[in-house]
Amino acid sequence: MTDYNSLEKVRLQKLEELRAEGVETYPTRAERTHTSVQAIAEFEAAEGEGREVKATLTGRIRAMRTMGKLTFAHIEDGGGKIQLFFRINEIGRERLAFFDKMFDIGDFVQASGVMMRTKTGEVTLLVLDFRLLAKSVSPLPADKDVTQEDGTVVRYAALDNPELRARQRYADLAVNPDVRETFRKRAAIVKALREFLDGQDFLEVETPILQPLYGGAAARPFITHHNELEQDMYLRISFELYLKRLLVGNLERVYEIGRDFRNEGVSFKHNPEFTQLEFYCAYADYLKVMELTEQMVAFVAEKVNGTTQVKYGDYVLDFKPPWRRVEMRQGILETSGIDIAEHKTADELLQAIRAKHPNKTPDPKVTRGKMIDFLLGEFLEPTLIQPTFLYDYPRDISPLAKSIPGDALTVERFEGYAAGFELCNAFTELNDPLDQEQRFLDMGRDYTDDEEEKNPLDEDYLRAMRYGMPPNGGFGMGVDRLVMLLTNKHSIREVLLFPALRKEE
Secondary structure (H helix, E strand, O other): OOOOOHHHHHHHHHHHHHHHOOOOOOOOOOOOOOOHHHHHHHHHHHHOOOOOOEEEEEEEEEEEEEEOOEEEEEEEOOOOEEEEEEEHHHHOHHHHHHHHHHOOOOOEEEEEEEEEEOOOOOEEEEEEEEEEEEOOOOOOOOOEEEEOOOOOEEEEOOOOOHHHHHHOHHHHHHHOHHHHHHHHHHHHHHHHHHHHHHHOOOEEOOOOOEEOOOOOOOOOOOEEEEOOOOEEEEEOOOOHHHHHHHHHOOOOEEEEEEEEEOOOOOEOOEOOEEEEEEEEEEOOOHHHHHHHHHHHHHHHHHHHHOOOEEEEOOEEEEOOOOOEEEEHHHHHHHHHOOOHHHOOOHHHHHHHHHHHOOOOOOOOOOOHHHHHHHHHHHHHHHHOOOOEEEEEEEHHHOOOEOEEOOEEEEEEEEEEEEOOEEEEEEEEEOOOHHHHHHHHHHHHHHOOOOOOOOOOOOHHHHHHHHOOOOOEEEEEEEHHHHHHHHHOOOOHHHHOOOOOOOOOO
16 A cells, blocks of 8 residues: 555545545546647737637646635646636636645646736736646655746756656656756657668668577677577667678668667666667778768757757767767877787787786786777777767677778777767678678687677578678667767766666665
8 A cells, every 4th residue: 555645645635525526536538729839829929919819728737826816827738838827707716716725736737718918928828717637646756836926937946866867757757847858859869860861761670679699799688588489588789680681681771770688787878778770781881881970960960959069068069070080009009008009919918008007907818809998998988079980990899890901800890989988889891601600600719608798609690691791881879878969968867768777675
């Protein structure tokens, strides 16, 4: 049984009284002729003509102020707020008293009447009739709107506890209009991504979320069980291997926006369940994909924010093409003082790191590529503030990318960075099935027994490659991170409606 607090018990008592009087406290139907925005706009258009505007509005009560024979209330709908004016002359003494006594902040109400402007200049609905649409039993947390004598509304104690906001996103959305705006903007970002790719003749497709073998990235998967097939299945960690199968089937440009699942830690930039965009383009390489990437992100920023310049914390990021390009080897040399090309083995590179940075050394058991990745994260990545392409990566951490001609240890791969963290990842994709099979086998030997981030050999993917795969460029981007950048949010929780949280005790 729910343990109600004293305020909730008062509201429950009102609920009982309303039902005893035959009032529908949660009626099946509601009527609305205008949103708040529409009603204000129509009144302002008709005001100069002296034309009357009648409206039926709906929304949640956000503020109430009783003044004897008058009551003012503000309601809020999906578009904004509007004032309601209850006067004894129009609705009578009993109905006014009924509203003042039985309605609370948080209740949903329907009100019909005539639009007007008050002495303070606020566009208002003069209420002729009203009804309850839904009784609020629990007051919204840490939030209160108070109407001042001059009619202005002041908010006190806005809901700002990060943990509570993430756990009770419904309450967060209800009381924080800026949060609603963030998620409206997120939807606009996803729409703009689709618009750009559709305009480039890409085909949107859907690939399996439940997979018999995970792949396309080095990550620990979530495991579940398919009862009918009597086998374990994995929640996908990437779309890559399925999308590239479609290139074999002569779908030359494909993309997918959907959920990936990686059973890893939570940080300000990572949630185990996240939204990914991946596309694959036949007859393109990583240089062509770089151009598409900077064009796409600039298009989305312009579409959503009206400019390619975005404020992010203390920075002003400019996504206008062309982005800065930095070779990984050169970038690591400039920031760490170590030339990775001079150290061909993992042991040589480990000794160089120990000599140069004795207080910052990687796990000695990892591969040379993982050590290079360590140098990237420790020294280079934090310096990549303006949008930057970091390119040419070690082969042993890029098992699905083509080697640079004449350099077997380096592949044609880039990652896009902004504000000091990775935004996207792309390759000139490997399409040689024999080379791919050997890389899978080599990686299997390199993994330690307890390593959780593995890229398992996918025989069906190799079979698809053996039918012939066109040369192609591939791309992946965390949509949540793009939303963070374009909405000036510094935690991925802020751009996820329902982030992963530890179980509440």
